[in-house]
Amino acid sequence: MKPMGAFPREFVAQSGALTIGGRPADGWAVEAGDTPMFVYDIEIVAARIARFRAAMPAIDLHYAIKANPHADLLAAIAPLVDGLDVASSGELAKAMIVKPAASISFAGPGKRDDELVAAITAGATLNVESEGEATRAFAIGDRLGHTPRMAVRVNPDIELRGSGMRMGGRASPFGVDAVRAAALVKAILAAGADWRGFHIYAGSQALDAGAIIETQAATIALAARLAEEASVAPPLVNLGGGFGVPYFAGDAALDVERVGDALAEALASRPAILGKTRFAIELGRWLVAEAGVYLTRVIDIKQSQGETFVVVDGGLNHQLAASGNFGTVVRRNYPIAVAARMGHAPTETVSVVGPLCTPLDRLGDKVALPPVHVGDLIAIFMAGAYGASASPTAFLGHPPASEIVTGI
Ligand SMILES: Cc1ncc(COP(=O)(O)O)c(C=O)c1O
Incomplete structure (x- = not known):
């Protein structure tokens, strides 16, 4: 057995x-x-969202629709969250049925030109994954006569300890390395884009509250350092997510209240350059x-x-x-x-x-x-x-x- x-x-x-x-x-x-x-069962999703809101300080909650993009589920979740994160133009189209484009962000390496066109035309935020993608987005924005909304996705020099899927702290196809992120922010601002801030995603499926707390603190510090380097305050810092769920024998559920308490403290003492910044967490599996x-x-x-x-x-x-x-x-x-x-x-x-x-x-x-x-x-x-x-x-x-x- x-x-x-x-x-x-x-x-x-x-x-x-x-x-x-x-x-x-x-x-x-x-x-x-x-x-x-x-x-x-949408009641279960609503209960998770309520628990998140009660546990966390006043930050935004985004749903990463890759976890489950079923149309009826999306329609039910959309009013309960502040934003949707999508990873393709197909997901963008689904998200736009239930949420205004201004609250949708589009992450993922390898966005095709037609996907950039769709996002820029709609006014969704591109989580820009490379300098090359930014250049293509500017050219498309010029051609369309639309100002692209862009956040810089940073490949953080930190990893989410114990996560089932690490997406930081190493060479990565996701985001630009932290050492080049400030230069990209300056380039985006110089080109006249609507800069929305940073997207910093370090990993997924973590059950250890201590690891998430540590990563969030390091992410806030990284965002502050990059903002100082670029000499500009980010309107939004998306702190990633990575809240895991207990699939297997011996897994203990994540202590979300502990994460929330620590995040409240970290935000209360955040560096001055982030004083007016909004923060968001984007979650998929933990919600659904x-x-x-x-x-x-x-x-x-x-x-x-x-x-x-x-x-x-x-x-x-x-x-x-x-x-x-x-x-x-x-x-x-x-x-x-x-x-x-x-x-x-x-x-x-x-x-x-x-x-x-x-x-x-x-x-x-x-x-x-x-x-x-x-x-x-x-x-x-x-x-x-x-x-x-x-x-x-x-x-x-x-x-x-x-x-x-x-x-x-
Ligand atoms: C950028 C990004 N956001 C959100 C998620 C959702 O992760 P999860 O369902 O584990 O919360 C992922 C998962 O890979 C991701 O890469």
Whole structure:
């Protein structure tokens, strides 16, 4: 038997039939017409946002829509956050349906000219990733007769300790190295762009409050140093994010209140050049991961060499991350349940596998579950972020999973 992660707090005390947004999982499957499917509970997202607001000092909260760009979810989140962060013109178009362009920022290396045109025409902020990108943006702005809004994305000389995905403190395709950032700010100002400040993103999926606190303090110091070097105060410093969620056994949830208290202190004593600066944090998974449940139905149960395989109708083509193939070094089990038997004692050790012809398609590896039968619904939690949109949905030609948002 191998351990699995803990159920998110909204589900942990449930017993009997799993309910999502107050409705039994079976009911959602009937509504969707078929499985597999994702259900996203917006009430859970709203609770995370409320917790963030209560814990943090007066800063802006941006949602990084790459975590889950489902249109109904976006529409529900947009009024609850101050900005949206996008990473392509496709995401920009989705974001602009629900939020004014002035509160949208566009990050990502390799923005094509047509993407720069879309962002500059709309008036979204480009988080400029290189001097070359800035030059192209100026040329496009001139041609269009629009002043580009630009923040300088800095490749920080700090890393977010313990993060699942480090994006600072090393050579990087993201942002310009800190040593060149002030020069780029001066160039942007000299060219007449609308300079929005700095975007400094050091990493993702960190559960250690101490590491986030340390990184935020270093980020504020870096922004102040760059502002001094450029002799100009930034209107906004986006401090990045990196708030992680507990996917696996032994993971402890991030102490957001501790992060908030430390950030309040750091901002209260910030260098004078940042006195009038606004600050933002941009989060993806921390807002939405725990709000999503992937429901998949048991098609077959088979034995092989003493092991039991529960074969379900969904797999890594919809929920790549749960199979351990989306950026994790060691495969570990997401929390999994038999939807009809929440809270029942485990009676057997099984591996939950999808229908794809690859040994990678394993959603649960030797997990302990209560009795499970053909036709049962299996629930895989922590499915609200980097699920449907971060999985190889075309692989092997199975139909896409349905996605339903509840609580709106
Ligand atoms: C620039 C940027 N912002 C936000 C995010 C969202 O990260 P997470 O979903 O871990 O909060 C990422 C993730 O890679 C990112 O690169």
